[in-house]
Amino acid sequence: MKFGPDNYNHEERCSQGHSSASTIATIEAALSADPDIDSSAIEIRMLGPVVLLEGFITKAVDRDKAISLAAMIVGWENVHDRMLSRFPTQ
Numbered sequence: 001m002k003f004g005p006d007n008y009n010h011e012e013r014c015s016q017g018h019s020s021a022s023t024i025a026t027i028e029a030a031l032s033a034d035p036d037i038d039s040s041a042i043e044i045r046m047l048g049p050v051v052l053l054e055g056f057i058t059k060a061v062d063r064d065k066a067i068s069l070a071a072m073i074v075g076w077e078n079v080h081d082r083m084l085s086r087f088p089t090q
Contacts, residue, residue: 020046023074027051030069037065042083044070051079056086 024044031039041056051070057063063083070079 023051026073027070030073031066034065034069037062037069039066041086042066047080049074049078052082053079054082055084057083058086058088060085060087 027044038058043055045052051074053066
């Protein structure tokens with residue numbers, strides 16, 4: 001086992017046993033742990049090393065927060081936003 005700085009990109013980590021299911025679970029946990037984001041209608045899917053954020057957001061700031069949280073886990077280059085805006089009528 002090697003300890004030290006983690007200089008691997010996401011593709012290399014996946015090839016080392018980092019499964020899609022664990023990545024999805026980690027991102028879902030991060031989204032649900034943030035009290036300021038409504039992630040109830042956001043779905044997370046994996047396409048190879050790329051995370052697809054799909055579903056609906058109800059506030060514009062939720063998009064940025066969801067992307068940022070996912071990027072902290074897999075890197076900015078591995079997050080693809082497919083979320084649609086569904087703002088409540090007033």
